[in-house]
Amino acid sequence: MINSASITPFINNGQRGLLQYIADDHWSETNRNIYAFWPRLSAYQVPNNNVNSTHWLRNGAFIRLKTAGFGYTLPQDMTKKFHVSMFRIYVSGTNLLHWSAFKMWDPEMAGNGLGYPVQRVFNLGININF
Structure with a gap:
């Protein structure tokens, strides 16, 4: 409501x-x-x-892609060339997408829509072990 x-x-x-x-x-x-x-x-x-x-x-039903991530670890035969035991690159995100018939504000917000919106966050990272 x-x-x-x-x-x-x-x-x-x-x-x-x-x-x-x-x-x-x-x-x-x-x-x-x-x-x-x-x-x-x-x-x-x-x-x-x-x-x-x-x-x-109002109908507050919604579908949200809350978190998703993808990473790739290089094979060891490639990492040995760079004198590292492990090399991994990754990307992840939160609050990526949402679908809702309610268009006024994010359905997860309080009942007046006057607060800050739910943040969308992206992360990119590299893990290297020597």
Whole structure:
């Protein structure tokens, strides 16, 4: 469930900004879509916009490629030429891909999407034993 109270735009003396999703899809006189993401955009907090209801429920199902790695160890007949007993090169990564129908923010984040996103990390390394 999306925490609508924590994403309400323009409150706290203007300290809270406007999420792009709200700017793009809110009910108005020119956009009378009853399924618009934000019920009614206002410069002031509208209490009816923050009532818990099924309007704020979203499908949070997702598939993520969390970690993957690949490495290669050179054969010993090649490493002997360089006077090393073992030479290995590898690459790995975390949070590489995710697929979800929910496009507002990463589904593993908290209910308002205002925190830092989940980091994508890549590692490249070499192991050499003499």
